[in-house]
Amino acid sequence: MAKRKLKRVDLIFSQDCSCKDILTAALKKSREEIIQELIDSGLKGRGGAGFPTGLKWKMAAAEKGNRKYVICNADEGEPGTFKDREILDRVALKVLGGMALCAYVIDAREGYIYLRYEYRFLIPKLEKMIETFHKWMDEFDLDFRVKLFIGGGAYVCGEETSLIESMEGKRGEPRNKPPYPTNQGYLGKPTVVNNVETLVYTMMIMRIGAEEFKAMGIEGSSGSKLFSVSGDTHKAGIYEIEMGMTLEDFVKEFGDGDTKAVQVGGASGFCVPRKRFKETTIGFQGGLKGFSLPTGGSMMIFNSSRSMYNVLHNYLEFFEEESCGQCTPCRVGCQQLLKGIEAIKRGEKSHRYLNDLMRLSETMKLTAKCGLGQSVANSFASIVENFREEMIY
């Protein structure tokens, strides 16, 4: 099984290069060259779904028409993650640079940064950056303008189609897919939605080249990624780390010596118990026996003092409230999972009811309309499977 030693990387926040220089060089290349370079780099979206970025841009570029949009997803709603905020605060021009690259590749004139409601304090700073950025665009003779859009404050609005709905002034409810945004997005036009971090990496790949980026990480999960480390650790914070480390290495570095489990990927991610640390590699699913990293790269460390029932209860409360409520499996399923574990804990339902709930969570994963409802089963099943006694007694 492929894996890597835990290695810190410094690409995202590095200040040793000028964004303008990167853009100057990149914009000399053809669209096809840039797409190919991104595909070769193996870069996958850092917003959760892990879709290959080069491919996404290629699809949008292939669409006809000249009204297309680039949207930077800065809704960052996953509890315990704040890496996008950090990026926008410290290296916003890199994000804007990534948007310009995308606009150039897909032929878009307008871009938006969909900023999480709670991040409004960043507005003055971002507006200044955008002003500078627009001057560059003029210098590059690139007809591209970026505006800020302030989000409505719901977690589900981070889901790309829901985000688009809310930008169109509608209720933030996820759409049916297909069609995907690259085909019919904002105002029905081809749209690329990328996470803040993804956009920065496109710039970094332009700087260091696909080869060097791909040299990091492992098959199927190349490069590095920002991780938000929290929970029972003395080193809470944001770290850029090469992909492919084992959880064992991770816990050695960040744990407090008494780690009982790590929640990989936040509420919508997986809970990995101690006995699995060795065999678990952090990277995108597929190809390797690891766990996906839905949204944010959140790594939450729990030591033995934690009640996993409480952990799960918190997650379920979060989902029960943050589900947009439109689809049955998610709206009702979340309520049932929450009420279900409470009833078992109180002894009103037998422990066998956990099996019904496990099946229900599987149904939610298969049938919910969007990623929110589909991923509730991740934390639910992995916590219940590994900490069944804690659920009952």
Add this chain to the structure above:
Amino acid sequence: MTVKMINLTIDGKKIGVPEGTTLLEAAKLEKVKIPTLCYHDDLCIAGNCRVCVVEVEGWRVLPAACATPAMEGMVVYTNSPLVRRARRDILALLVSEHSTQCTTCYRSTNCELQELAAEYNIDNEIYINLIKDKHFTIDRTSWAIEKDETKCIRCQRCVRTCAELQKVNALDVIHKGANMKIATFFDTVMSEVVCTNCGQCINRCPTGALTERRYIDEIWDALGDPEKHVIVQTAPAVRVALGEVLGFEPGVRVTGKMAAALKHLGFDSVLDTDFAADLTIMEEGHELLDRLKRKLVDKEDVSLPLMTSCSPGWIKFIEHMYPDHLGHLSTCKSPQQMFGAIAKTYYAERKGLDPKNIVNVSVMPCSAKKYEANRIEMNDSGFQDVDLVCTTRELGHMIRQSGVDFKEIPEAKFDPFMGDSTGAAVIFGATGGVMEAALRTAYEVVTGREVPFDGLNITPVRGMDGIREAKVKLENVLPEWSFLEGVELRVAIAHGLTNATQIMDDVAIGNSPYHFIEIMACPGGCIGGGGQPIPTNAEIRRKRAEAIYTEDEKMVIRKSHQNPEVIQLYKEFLGKPLGEKSHHLLHTKYVRRERV
């Protein structure tokens, strides 16, 4: 343009379908029924109930068949173990959030959730009942519409109906997560919002969450009261749809059976709204001619185009949405209300009845008629003109309760006086019908000749296109109408309030090229009304409309001004159209309303 064909396999069978076909449609072509709840033929796709999920080889999830286009090479299973289990789970979830009081539910046996729950054997409570802890309410404030949150499955069919078909947006989704629900603006009560009472949401609600406010008990009480003389009137569209709730296929005319059943129920007089429809044409036709004269001859500043006022949903809509343009509305009351006013005056007199003992019941294809009957203006007879309004569906219930074998009952006729009508009246029930009836009369009044259309069938105004228009040239007119010589009368028809706004927006900016416009709030006109049998779709509405036009052709008299009883009414009581008595009893005023 040739359509690209997509090849796929459904349940082991290879088929080809045109590009853009959804999996739901593709399965239907193969005669495979995939269950649905949030899907409705008349509405855009929502894909939120997830009951129609299917399995697709190589897909990570089970997609919703209603929202997934067929793709080349797809291998689809509509009934695999995985699919069945998922559907059953989803149905069980819906049931856990639903007040399963089927025995006390008006929609029992005509409920899509009930049917599927039975089909999938949701025969015990798998999940925890969620209703108990929720503070759900039942809103009975409206004269017309009841909204019961405990039975809502949040399919949003009503929301889409109100937005897409009617552009009213009285219902919307509020809150999220466990608290998400369908509500009015700020969760205000139904009686206080822009709701037009059209009831289109009721027709598309899969469960008993939205129903008409029922008056069945009050009607039975009146029938049982020996002091009361209970009159019933039935609207044109009822006779072509009532059969559907009593075992007939859509499109079967049951006029005679209905009259017989009403007599069996014990109504003292079984009369016909159609009579009042003919009366409406007399008044409204002359109103049109009068306005034209005042405009063209007297150069007065009268509002043209004239717009019809028979549809109470449309009336409330224009009062809310275009309050500055109420002058365009005909001042004529709707046939229901004309009937009510005449019944408690002239009819009472003729029959020697004390109007205070008359109970006017009307059977309507409409929920807005319930509201209309209760408008404070509607008491020109000195009493509330129409007392109790029930829908086609409610009458179906009453007939079943009475034990009558509707299929076998011999046909009967309406009672004389106010029971006679013409073909022109019956077509009121379909979109374009009022226009056609008005033209048949107005043209003849002006020229002395029949309308120049084969067999009196003015086909350009018929059909189901959302907006239609027609022109009729007035030539060789009678001397007293000489100012109309050579005038090309331009008319338009719209049904469904979304279509109405298209016409109305032009009227509002003074840019409408028409003289006369017919608007019906409901798709298809009254045959698609909010009180009609459920389900509804374009095909059913088409069949009902066909039946209406057949009924017209079968009538001996087909022009309103030739209705002998109407002629008699003018002679003995009203004098002439737009006369003083008419003005008092048959015309009304409108109210400016707020938009929210």
